[in-house]
Amino acid sequence: GESVGLHLPTLSVQEGDNSIINCAYSNSASDYFIWYKQESGKGPQFIIDIRSNMDKRQGQRVTVLLNKTVKHLSLQIAATQPGDSAVYFCAEGNAGNNRKLIWGLGTSLAVNP
Amino acid sequence: NAGVTQTPKFQVLKTGQSMTLQCAQDMNHEYMSWYRQDPGMGLRLIHYSVGAGITDQGEVPNGYNVSRSTTEDFPLRLLSAAPSQTSVYFCASSSLAGTDTQYFGPGTRLTVL
Numbered sequence: 001g002e003s004v005g006l007h008l009p010t011l012s013v014q015e016g017d018n019s020i021i022n023c024a025y026s027n028s029a030s031d032y033f034i035w036y037k038q039e040s041g042k043g044p045q046f047i048i049d050i051r052s053n054m055d056k057r058q059g060q061r062v063t064v065l066l067n068k069t070v071k072h073l074s075l076q077i078a079a080t081q082p083g084d085s086a087v088y089f090c091a092e093g094n095a096g097n098n099r100k101l102i103w104g105l106g107t108s109l110a111v112n113p
Numbered sequence: 114n115a116g117v118t119q120t121p122k123f124q125v126l127k128t129g130q131s132m133t134l135q136c137a138q139d140m141n142h143e144y145m146s147w148y149r150q151d152p153g154m155g156l157r158l159i160h161y162s163v164g165a166g167i168t169d170q171g172e173v174p175n176g177y178n179v180s181r182s183t184t185e186d187f188p189l190r191l192l193s194a195a196p197s198q199t200s201v202y203f204c205a206s207s208s209l210a211g212t213d214t215q216y217f218g219p220g221t222r223l224t225v226l
Contacts, residue, residue: 091155
């Protein structure tokens with residue numbers, strides 16, 4: 001079946017470095033992609049989203065890149081801070097019904113001081 | 114605004130017991146949903162609702178019931194708990210406008226013995 005997956009289950013970076021979290025998707029019909037951050041003991045929190053008519057979108061210290069050719073999504077975090085330590089989930093869906101999302105398995109990001 | 118609230122935070126049940134997980138939101142969101150989160154798996158949609166009086170099944174609805182008598186509340190009922198229902202349960206809400214993101218509650222950690 002079609003699914004959303006992640007290249008790296010864990011990622012360890014030094015404080016101040018940039019982090020890149022990758023995500024592969026296989027449903028070519030998906031036109032909406034979203035990243036959530038989940039800290040330990042908390043619910044997922046929205047970070048950034050992107051529609052398929054874009055290939056890049058920037059937020060505060062975060063950038064999402066979408067490569068539809070290879071069905072790849074990435075989240076870049078600039079100047080990673082200890083507070084960025086969390087599990088990051090990508091999800092795919094359709095903009096007309098973005099609430100029916102298919103979720104990836106998550107990547108754990110550990111920031112070393 | 115309190116956002117999305119869930120009670121209880123933790124619960125231990127014996128096999129066969131029933132219970133209700135509570136979820137409330139104060140953002141006047143039309144859409145509410147329940148997910149379960151298990152280790153090594155992404156979030157899976159159990160049930161959802163697009164408004165008071167309207168509910169529908171998600172990906173894994175068996176063993177769970179929901180109702181939506183008000184816009185604010187969306188309780189999840191386990192009729193006869195099974196060990197396979199041991200999980201962390203998240204409630205989420207969003208408006209039905211465009212690609213509005215989902216806001217998640219803090220979760221309920223349920224253990225069924």
